[in-house]
Amino acid sequence: MANEVSKPKRRFNILSIFRRKERVSADAGERNNWKAWLYLAPTIILMAVFTFYPLINTIVIAFLKNYDYISQVHEGFTMENFGVVLGLVGRSEMMNADGIYESIFRWNCTRFESDGVVGIYLNSEGVVSRAYFTMNVIRYAFPNTLLITFITVPLSIIIALLISIGLNSIPAFKKFFQTIFFIPYVTNAIAVGMVFAVLFDYKGILNYLLGLGTLTWIDQAAPAWRGMIALCVYIIWHSLPFKILIFLSGLQNIDKQYYDAAKIDCAGKMKTMLNVTVPLLSPQILYIMITSFIGSFKEYTSVVGLFGQQGTSPGSYNMYTVVYYIYDMVNSNVQYGAAAAVLLFLVIMLFTAIQFKVSKTRVHY
Amino acid sequence: MEIRIKNLTKVFPGNPKKGIPDTRAVDDLNILVPDGELVGLLGPSGCGKSTTLYMIAGLLEPSDGEIWFGDEDVTDLEPEKRGIGLVFQNYALYPHMTVYKNVAFPLTNLRIQEPVLDENGNPVLDVDGNPEIKKRKLTKDEIDKIVRETSKIVQIEQYLERKPNQLSGGQQQRVAIARALVKKPKVLLLDEPLSNLDARLRLQTREEIRHIQQSTGITTVFVTHDQEEAMSISDKIVVMKLGVKQQEGVPQDVYNNPCNKFVANFLGTPPINLFAGRIQGGKVYIGEDCVREITPEEMEQAKAEGRNLSDQDVTVGIRPEGIVIDDNAKPNFHFKVDRILTMGRDIMLMSDQEFRLSDTKFVIDAFTKVSVGEVQAQVKPHKCLVFSLEEGEPRLV
Secondary structure, three states, X not given: OOXXXXXXXXXXXXXXXXXXXXXXXXXXXXXXXXXXXXXXXXXXXXXXXXXXXXXHHHHHHOOEOOOEOOOOEOOOEOOHHHHHHOOOEEEEEEEOOOOOEEEEEEEOOOOOOOOEEEEEEEOOOOOEEEEEEOOOOOOOXXXXXXXXXXXXXXXXXXXXXXXHHHHHHOOOOHHHHHHHHHHHHHOOHHHHHHHHHHHHXXXXXXXXXXXXXXXXXOOOOOOHHHHHHHHHHHHHHHHHHHHHHHHHHHHHOOOHHHHHHHHHOOOOHHHHHHHHHHHHOHHHHHHHHHHHHHHHHOOOXXXXXXXOOOOOOOOOOOOOOHHHHHHHHHHHOHHHHHHHHHHHHHHHHHHHHHHHHHHOOOOOO | OOEXXXXXXXXXXXXXXXXXXXXXXXXXXXXXXXXXXXXXXXXXXXXXHHHXXXXXXXXXXXXXXXXXXXXXXXXXXXXXXXXXXEEOOOOOOOOOOOHHHHHHHHHHOOEEEXXXXXXXXXXXXXXXXXXXXXXXXXXXXXXXHHHHHHHHHHOOHHHOOOOHHHOOXXXXXXXXXXXXXXXXXXXXXXXXOOOOOOHXXXXXXXXXXXXXXXXXXXXEEEEEOOHHHHHHHOOEEEEEEOOEEEEEEOHHHHHHOOOEHHHHHHOOOOOOEEEEEEEEOOEEEEOOEEEEEOOHXXXXXXXXXXXXXXXXXXXXXXXXXXXXXXXXXXXXXXXXXXXXXXXXXXXXXXXXXXXXXXXXXXXXXXXXXXXXXXXXXXXXXXXXXXXEOOOOOEEOO
């Protein structure tokens, strides 16, 4: 036994994740290691089943050709799904010598409005081909999503900031107003959507109050821009409470002495807000910016809640969003939905990276 | 500019429902800060000195009383219109701005008044024949020039591009002073400016503050709980206790002639030694030792001021430097030395004197021969102060 040199075992120690410097002796770490795993087990198992597996599976499915979700059958790996999602290719089928339709891909055009067979052709050689159109994100979903993001994110942040600063500076009824402004957060999105649908109805309260007659907003084939206004108003209203909550807690952490200093330095109210409040609130603003960017790229329930369908009239897709597209595809062509999800992930990552980069010089921790 | 504080009072309302009484943080305060002088507001924490300073700054609204800057009543004036510089206790430098921007910030808010000139450089007159005045912001170059000049005075030129959290406490403090001075205020207010610095830096910085104050000739009010700090750099000190002014005067005067036991006890390190004593036939005794005689002049003065020097029990205060050990002179005070602390220039004697009311510490010249045990000493009469037993009563002798 004496000549047997025991090799130091190197095991992955989960606790090392939680401490920056390994000051705790290795013994103590080893002893508690299994306990740490045990405590984490429920979360790890649930996350593995419901988060990590679906996440990886989605990426895999995005590359499968003609994948059938029920039978789990596919025809190998392909990039075509991304082409379909981006509207670069469409599916056609050609009758082969045995009279069976075979699937081929070719350049697609985006002029079609809905899924399905758009034409049956007989070419000079007597071969029958059927052209399919599969909805893509280029015509409606992606532009709408971008539009929603770039309208609602800045507007809601500015409005939330102003409301929080206002709330923070009123001594009376502060708690009361905080509660009022927090109500949308705990209200069901669909229910609120229905209320907004009543407000924006062409015979609704809004038109009545503003004296606009029977101007259409969300139904009766209203123009896309009016639908978008209604949608953005709804999204902003619904996203305010969380932002106000974060901003208020941030504002309450700003030392009152900075405001005294600003007063002594003769800075006006506006200047104090821009030069003291906003920079000192910048960590919260960055956090809100990134989360609400991600949130508005995922906009879906608001559309369902407000319009109940993809557009301002049945069969219209003018209020379509990327996530709406993904959910639509889950039933029929899950691989397109998966491809769209992967693309959305990349877009969100790109925007988040840009925000982090830009914020580096502007956020003061 | 002269600052006059008249009957200034600040009451923080309590909550009668919860039985919390009102707090009179400052009570009927009268102070005169002469033009160009440095006045130290001194007192233990909670004595209302910072409250007073914030009322002078305009950040707190007085409950009663008036504040005058020269001939102008500023009691109800906004802080930004008072033309003051304020250095906060923890500096309150804007953490997101560089030192340069911190110092330049007050200037970017400044509007200067300038006569309108015509092409020939003559002032344009308005209808009434007065020169027309226009307000304008400072230009970038003007701001730059002033910022650099001010940074030179407080010696922060090499840190201008840094953020406050990259500076040491002393450097931050100088930045805070620069920010307060940059718009050339009429009044400079300092709220415990040295409390966040270490001992050595504190000594150095208080000299710097004094130097800056004298070179700029700016009227300065300085708040501190450190009596040594206040005494060393102030032209005048105001000692406060629980919102009430106790004494006001030149530091050495206040030290030599404290008006009551509180002031005597508060000023001086180590603090004054207090003993249980008595007045008997115009003499002051501690135990059997007659430490001091009351002179006929003192008797007369006391009579004129209504102080009672008849036979009574009193508290006797002897300053630490108030004894001499001289074998040739007749001793009038004896005590037992327990420990001797050598401090280089001086030696300190610690004693458990039987009539003591506080720690007994005496500081004597280092050349004096003394050893642990019974010591016979002479009390310097002017270092021996006599107080009534009642708290807050004026000093008897």
